[in-house]
Amino acid sequence: MNIHRIYALLSLFFALSMICKGQPYQRIKNGIKTEVNTIEVEIQYYTPSTVRILKWPSGSTFTKKSLSVIESPQETVFTIHQSGNELVLRSKEVQVALNLKSGSISFLTATGKSLLREKEAGISFARFNDAGVKTYTVGQSFVLDKGEAIYGLGQQQQGKMNQRNDILHMIQGNTDDYIPYFLSEKGYGLYWDNYSPTLFVDNPDSTTFKSDVGKCIDYYFMYGGNAHGVVAQMRDLTGQVPMLPLWTYGYWQSRERYKSQAEIVGVVKRYRELGVPLDGIIQDWQYWGDNSHWNAMEFLNPNFPHPQEMVNEIHAMHAHMIISVWASFGPKTKQYEVLNKKGMLLDFKTWPLSATDAWPPDMSHPSGVRVYDAYNPEARKIFWNFLNKDLFSLGIDGWWLDSSEPDHLDVKPSDFDDQTYLGSFRKVRNAFPLMHVGGIFKGQRSTSSEKRVFILTRSMFAGQQRYGANTWSGDVTASWNALRHQISAGLNLSLCGIPYWNSDIGGFFLTRFPRKLQDANYRELYTRWIQFGAFCPMMRSHGTDAPREIYQFGKKGDVIYDAIDKYINLRYSLLPYIYSTSWNVTAHQGSMMRALVMDFAKDKNALDINNEYMFGKAFLVCPVTQPMYSKEEVQGNDTIKVGDFSQIKSAEVYLPKSTNWIDFWTGENYKGGQTIRKETPIDIMPLYVRGGSIVPIGPKVQYATQKKWDNLEIRVYPGADGRFTLYEDENDNYDYQKGKYSTITFTWNDAKKDLTIGSRQGEFPGMLKARKFLIVLVSHNKGTGMNPIEKYDKVVMYTGGRVSVKL
Missing domain, CATH: 2.60.40.1760 (glycosyl hydrolase (family 31))
Structure with missing residues (x-):
């Protein structure tokens, strides 16, 4: 027995x-x-x-x-x-x-x-x-206790960290997504x-x-005892996070929309010609043609005559391509025909309402587009089978799941009576994105293990982290308030156990900027947004009303262009740190974007700050969320915004207690528990590194895997003992789940000024057997920003055995 x-x-x-x-x-x-x-x-x-x-x-x-x-x-x-x-x-x-x-x-x-x-x-x-x-x-x-701070509840565009005194009608939408969950400062x-x-x-x-x-x-x-512990409990309940490919952490360019095969390929070519790093390009909607063929999952638009050639050209330039896929189908698509015969289409109004592209929609010609029943396992398989046959087979690298909540327009109470596989739509409404995203993840995993699933989705629900998904914050309208609100939106979602999030850099709509890119206020906003985007799990520029490629903002030598270029390159220099942090997310239930409550729960001054956060364990990120360098000027009969960089402005930054902080740009050391002012020229976002941090800096590259990490700069930030684990694998596929990866742990003893590089653990095909570590102990104007270092404190030839370095 x-x-x-x-x-x-x-x-x-x-x-x-x-x-x-x-x-x-x-x-x-x-x-x-x-x-x-x-x-x-x-x-x-x-x-x-x-x-x-x-x-x-x-x-x-x-x-x-x-x-x-x-x-x-x-x-x-x-x-x-x-x-x-x-x-x-x-x-x-x-x-x-x-x-x-x-x-x-x-x-x-x-x-x-x-x-x-x-x-x-x-x-x-x-x-x-x-x-x-x-x-x-x-x-x-x-x-709850009086004054007790709580967080989570999904993603809202209201700029709040602490969710007390809130009333939320929790139903999935374009820019507001909900999870009925909260986390308390009490652990x-x-x-x-x-x-x-x-x-x-x-x-x-x-x-x-x-x-x-x-x-x-x-x-x-x-x-959980603390915020990290609670996130770990939530992941234990609802699923762990798989590794995303290394290339997803590079820079991504998109717009609404690339209108031809030549245009999308041309954008990648232009980035390569300019020497600006790029890892991904995104094709948005209407590559399928008219609205009757909505989401046909085929390149029916004559401006995309040779889709296989297009994908091959992009891959040949060492870039990746993901593509827009919706949860609905037009009445002339093959998917609609199959799903409709099986009774697997829902019956409420969704986007697009009209069969024509005119605005406002011409309801005398309704589109007939209908949402599929993502709650039905057979419907999910049908969805994937078409996606696999018509797009995955071309070599498309990932899926942009737009309207994954899905769009529910002209809402009527009777709409919720619609029957799904699991009962009324009302009964399961908020879980639609979970089922939809999950179906595609499972479909691709059952098809291939050579390419990790990567999904960019507009909506989410509890448990979605287990499906290789990165949520974006929806079609937000560009404004300084919107930029600030993205910070708390992403942090509260991360505290729900969903670690991968991003926003449309620059905001989707430019309705508040009628002069679009000619408006100096918008150009400043875009620059600050891209600085924030460099410290998000995905760095992705996207929007309508005006294209956002770097060359739309001028040329090398222009202030705005150079600032954008600087942060794209900074992102790439941090890829070893970012990829290792992603391993901590997968293996140790970590978080990439960390609300201050995660690391400084005892600092009451930090608990409701909505414009600062930790990026991994090392970086305190303080995005600039107000204009500083544009002024009004009369030109003819118009009053317009123009750039004015004649005076350097500054921003207020709170440095949390219980540690020292080192300015990433200057190496200056500050005691925590105080508010300081930091000069913020247009190319500087306040960025501080926690004392005791060890940060690997990668090589200058044009795409994530261009160079091996055989000459990594290792920056040691003094002030406390520290530990960092460098993670490496094959950068894609699922062999890491079979143990094919390696880790090297660096340990810093601050009192003795000793850095120990531990023995390498594990191995994988193509692993570096020998390499250099270029060690620098950061100090004032040494090992700072993106400045080249003339002489390192130590150069270590590493072959996998334990090494101790005195600094």
Whole structure:
């Protein structure tokens, strides 16, 4: 008899004995089940630090398989103690206290420190008819500490880090995407596992999730001790993050849209001629031709006569190409015909509304475009099979999933009655992007392991990090406020466990800049946005109304051009750091964009800062989010904005406590816990490195894999002990999952000024057997910015064995 069978019999014995003794609960595997005030309550440990809570009206039954949670409960040791009306479950990490009179639940640390509690009488079940199915509108309220900061809830364009005193109508949109989850500065998180439209309300009285549809209340409480720990718990529940290819971390150019094969190939050629690094080009919509053939996944547009030749030319220039794919199909496409016959198309209005491209849409000629049922596994396979046959077979490198929420226009309540494979559209509305993105990931993984899946998606939901996806913030309108709002949008999403995010550099729409690129204020905004983009998981320029290629902003020697070029090259110099950080995301549940609460939770001054963040563990990034170098000037009858660089301006920067900070550009050393001013000429974004950091600097290249990392500059930033692991593999494919990769760990002893380069661990085909490490101890004007170093402190010939260096 195995241990699991013994455990099951013991659990049954305890359950029966409790019932015989008149105990008010039943012990189940990993938890208990009871009834309080006509509500069934189930408390189940998933791990010693993660607890699932289920509640439903007595007498009702349901079956639920989570779309987001893929982890199974681990066998967890816990005790049960009853004192009066309180039943306490205790694991080695978390206590759960159930009030047997009111039914409310409290969560505490193992030592009894209060973390979160449900509000007394804070539960609601209201009968609801969901397209003929009898169900409930469900809600649960919680009580947070006064002044307690919380984060997450997906991505919103409101510029807030701390999500207290918020009211959010959580339904997926173009620029606002939602996850019913929050993370507390106290080191716990809560995931409300429901996919229907949900109202989140936080006020001084309570914090509430209320969802339109649910057979039950279902949520997970996670205690991680700190923000990183909670993110790790969320990933444990909903899926780990696969590695993206190295080339995805280079620079990407796009526009709405390249209108011909010659144009898109010409852009790559121009970058190569200029010597400006580029790794990717993106083809947006309408390569398929007219709207009746919307998303045909074929180059039916006569301006793209030889698609295979086009892809080959781009690859020959060592660039990659991804392409726009939608979740909807025009009535004359092959996909529409197949899906429609099988009843796998949804019936609400989506983009485009008209069969013509005229604006506003001509509704006398409706497009007939319909969204496919991404909840249906067969429909997802059909989608991938067409994508594979018509685009992946050409060598397309990745997928730009536009309208992946999807677009839902002229919304009517009856639209939500539309039936999907999993029930009403209302029931599963917010999980559409998860199912859509997941279908493409699984389709490509089943087809090939030679090329890592890379998906750029406009929308997301809990668990999407497991699908090789990078979310962008939607079609934002260019403005200084929009730039600032991107920072908190990306950080809050990262705190939801989804680490890969980016925005349209420069903003998608230029409606506030009628002179477009001729407006000096916009040119300044674009430059600041590209500086921010250099420190995002993906660096991608995109937009409509005006093209954004670097040469649209002048030529070498022009102030704006040179500033853009500088940050593209800076991005490439940091690729060894960025790729190693991506390994930390995959292997150790790390985060690339880190809200300050992740590293400085004890610094109250840092908790609500919405314009600074850590990029990996080393860099404090402080984007400039206000204009400094444009002024109004009268020219003829017009008042226009012109550039004025006659005076250097400055920006205010807060340096968090508990460490020292070194100016990346000058090497100056500052004590944390203070606000300083940093001079910010147009080519300088405030950038500080935490004391104790070790940062590898890569070679000057035109694309990510042009040169091997055989002469890496290793910058050591003094002020604290430090550690950094350099990760390398084949840069693409899934061999790393078979252990084909290597790591080299650098350790810095600040007191002794010793740098230890550890023995190389692991190996992979093509690995460097011998290399140089060019070591520099950063100081004032030494090892700073992108300045060449005349003489390094040490040059180490490294062949894989441990080396100790005295600096």
